Amino acid sequence: xxxxxxxxxxxxxxxxxxxxxxxxxxxxxxxxxxxxxxxxxxxxxxxxxxxxxxxxxxxxxxxxxxxxxxxxxxxxxxxxxxxxxxxxxxxxxxxxxxxxxxxxxxxxxxxxxxxxxxxxxxxxxxxxxxxxxxxxxxxxxxxxxxxxxxxxxxxxxxxxxxxxxxxxxxxxxxxxxxxxxxxxxxxxxxxxxxxxxxxxxxxxxxxxxxxxxxxxxxxxxxxxxxxxxxxxxxxxxxxxxxxxxxxxxxxxxxxxxxxxxxxxxxxxxxxxxxxxxxxxxxxxxxxxxxxxxxxxxxxxxxxxxxxxxxxxxxxxxxxxxxxxxxxxxxxxxxxxxxxxxxxxxxxxxxxxxxxxxxxxxxxxxxxxxxxxxxxxxxxxxxxxxxxxxxxxxxxxxxxxxxxxxxxxxxxxxxxxxxxxxxxxxxxxxxxxxxxxxxxxxxxxxxxxxxxxxxxxxxxxxxxxxxxxxxxxxxxxxxxxxxxxxxxxxxxxxxxxxxxxxxxxxxxxxxxxxxxxxxxxxxxxx
RNA sequence: GGGCGCGUAGCGCAACGGUAGAGCAGUGGCCUUUUAAGCCAUUGGUUGCAGGUUCGAAUCCUGUCGCGCCCA
Numbered sequence: 001x002x003x004x005x006x007x008x009x010x011x012x013x014x015x016x017x018x019x020x021x022x023x024x025x026x027x028x029x030x031x032x033x034x035x036x037x038x039x040x041x042x043x044x045x046x047x048x049x050x051x052x053x054x055x056x057x058x059x060x061x062x063x064x065x066x067x068x069x070x071x072x073x074x075x076x077x078x079x080x081x082x083x084x085x086x087x088x089x090x091x092x093x094x095x096x097x098x099x100x101x102x103x104x105x106x107x108x109x110x111x112x113x114x115x116x117x118x119x120x121x122x123x124x125x126x127x128x129x130x131x132x133x134x135x136x137x138x139x140x141x142x143x144x145x146x147x148x149x150x151x152x153x154x155x156x157x158x159x160x161x162x163x164x165x166x167x168x169x170x171x172x173x174x175x176x177x178x179x180x181x182x183x184x185x186x187x188x189x190x191x192x193x194x195x196x197x198x199x200x201x202x203x204x205x206x207x208x209x210x211x212x213x214x215x216x217x218x219x220x221x222x223x224x225x226x227x228x229x230x231x232x233x234x235x236x237x238x239x240x241x242x243x244x245x246x247x248x249x250x251x252x253x254x255x256x257x258x259x260x261x262x263x264x265x266x267x268x269x270x271x272x273x274x275x276x277x278x279x280x281x282x283x284x285x286x287x288x289x290x291x292x293x294x295x296x297x298x299x300x301x302x303x304x305x306x307x308x309x310x311x312x313x314x315x316x317x318x319x320x321x322x323x324x325x326x327x328x329x330x331x332x333x334x335x336x337x338x339x340x341x342x343x344x345x346x347x348x349x350x351x352x353x354x355x356x357x358x359x360x361x362x363x364x365x366x367x368x369x370x371x372x373x374x375x376x377x378x379x380x381x382x383x384x385x386x387x388x389x390x391x392x393x394x395x396x397x398x399x400x401x402x403x404x405x406x407x408x409x410x411x412x413x414x415x416x417x418x419x420x421x422x423x424x425x426x427x428x429x430x431x432x433x434x435x436x437x438x439x440x441x442x443x444x445x446x447x448x449x450x451x452x453x454x455x456x457x458x459x460x461x462x463x464x465x466x467x468x469x470x471x472x473x474x475x476x477x478x479x480x481x482x483x484x485x486x487x488x489x490x491x492x493x494x495x496x497x498x499x500x501x502x503x504x505x506x507x508x509x510x511x512x513x514x515x516x517x518x519x520x521x522x523x524x525x
Numbered sequence: 526g527g528g529c530g531c532g533u534a535g536c537g538c539a540a541c542g543g544u545a546g547a548g549c550a551g552u553g554g555c556c557u558u559u560u561a562a563g564c565c566a567u568u569g570g571u572u573g574c575a576g577g578u579u580c581g582a583a584u585c586c587u588g589u590c591g592c593g594c595c596c597a
Contacts, residue, residue: 071556147561159537
């Protein structure tokens with residue numbers, strides 16, 4: 001069913017038809033661009049410095065962003081990926097009919113190309129004196145006008161597309177009119193590139209492990225469920241890469257990493273998207289302190305590469321990424337922040353009572369580890385604005401981490417925080433297959449059969465570990481959150497090109513998509 | 526999941542119980558160095574959706590959909 005066009009769109013469609021009647025193809029196959037806007041300006045400056053009398057002849061192409069028809073001349077700006085350049089069309093140069101064609105049938109948003117010699121206008125702007133121009137692609141739907149005005153040297157954009165819903169649902173329009181949004185995703189790409197380079201330079205091997213997994217694991221999260229028709233088997237979209245990457249250490253790789261997508265069937269918020277990008281690495285013969293030092297070096301390296309400096313502003317906070325980051329031992333941190341020494345309360349009941357005494361309402365039915373996690377989330381994390389490693393975590397919320405020698409209730413694990421937000425999570429990895437099996441069984445007992453965080457036991461992972469897994473340190477970090485820090489964004493949706501939003505009722509896709517025996521399970525819980 | 530807020534023209538906004546408006550964009554016209562160009566004229570709306578209250582609803586009420594913020 002064709003979409004209902006707005007009156008503005010109908011006007012443009014009519015223009016398009018008129019162009020075709022005139023024998024002008026509004027969507028030609030090829031363009032003849034010789035210079036980007038930036039290259040054209042650079043070429044002009046070079047010829048100007050060389051003292052040449054006329055500027056270089058160029059063909060530029062881009063989207064029409066402004067038009068100022070003034071009788072027998074017209075000024076316009078086109079924009080390409082490198083920036084804007086002004087076009088100057090004069091009846092004397094191109095003839096009255098061509099000028100009229102441009103003024104009447106070319107609209108803001110259209111992709112056009114223009115050929116001419118570069119010169120400076122009276123106000124000094126480098127401009128193409130157009131000899132020839134051509135439609136490259138007609139825009140039917142008008143983009144938001146987004147006019148720029150320079151006030152006291154600052155660019156003020158008017159009537160800019162700002163509604164978050166429209167910006168996320170129609171990211172293409174957001175990107176088309178908001179150059180600073182385009183910049184976010186350039187920064188994101190630089191971050192990922194820097195991480196890869198850092199890891200590659202340190203001898204890590206980039207690998208790809210299954211996204212579709214018969215058993216999910218490696219994190220506490222609900223999975224998305226799908227189904228392989230021929231295998232007649234349920235498959236889960238991975239919630240982490242951990243268990244597969246560690247299998248590779250059994251296979252004698254010593255340093256492996258993966259950058260990819262994880263999927264978690266949970267709430268959507270300003271820091272959660274159902275699919276998000278994760279970096280995980282595993283490093284044989286390293287422990288969590290070694291990983292800690294490596295991680296802060298890695299982030300500093302990313303800062304050097306992306307920002308050219310190691311400080312940044314995030315939501316008004318000056319953040320210093322220089323190593324070493326602040327280190328807070330979890331037990332000590334809670335003693336100082338809450339006045340509770342978790343060591344004095346070895347059971348959930350005792351700890352809950354201690355919390356109540358302090359006026360803190362403990363989460364009902366929570367394990368000791370969960371209660372500690374509650375205290376950490378409420379009283380420590382929000383204060384970790386500067387880069388901070390919190391280390392030594394309770395064992396029962398860390399089933400894949402190795403216990404601390406001398407304290408079987410705690411494990412060698414740390415999390416990194418910036419801006420009060422959890423950024424990364426790492427441990428000395430558990431490599432004792434008997435302990436690992438015991439932990440899995442323990443988890444099975446801790447959670448009721450219908451608990452959302454209950455995980456099936458990965459027998460194959462245990463088998464791999466029984467073959468022998470070297471001692472190793474592992475690390476996981478959310479790339480989206482790291483990008484938020486580097487781009488000063490508060491919402492994860494600002495750093496994901498196409499974030500998930502609820503489907504609009506009147507925008508449903510064809511309904512035959514859900515031909516899937518397990519589709520209903522995807523909606524459970 | 527709970528609380529608060531928002532949804533009006535393509536875009537950014539106004540009107541807050543009494544005829545839905547202005548700007549930009551659009552359309553027609555004037556204009557040979559403009560840059561939110563200017564001047565004149567002008568088109569465009571089931572006020573997210575569905576009910577209710579009222580002589581009268583964009584405005585008040587209820588529900589619903591979507592988004593945002595805060596909390597869990």
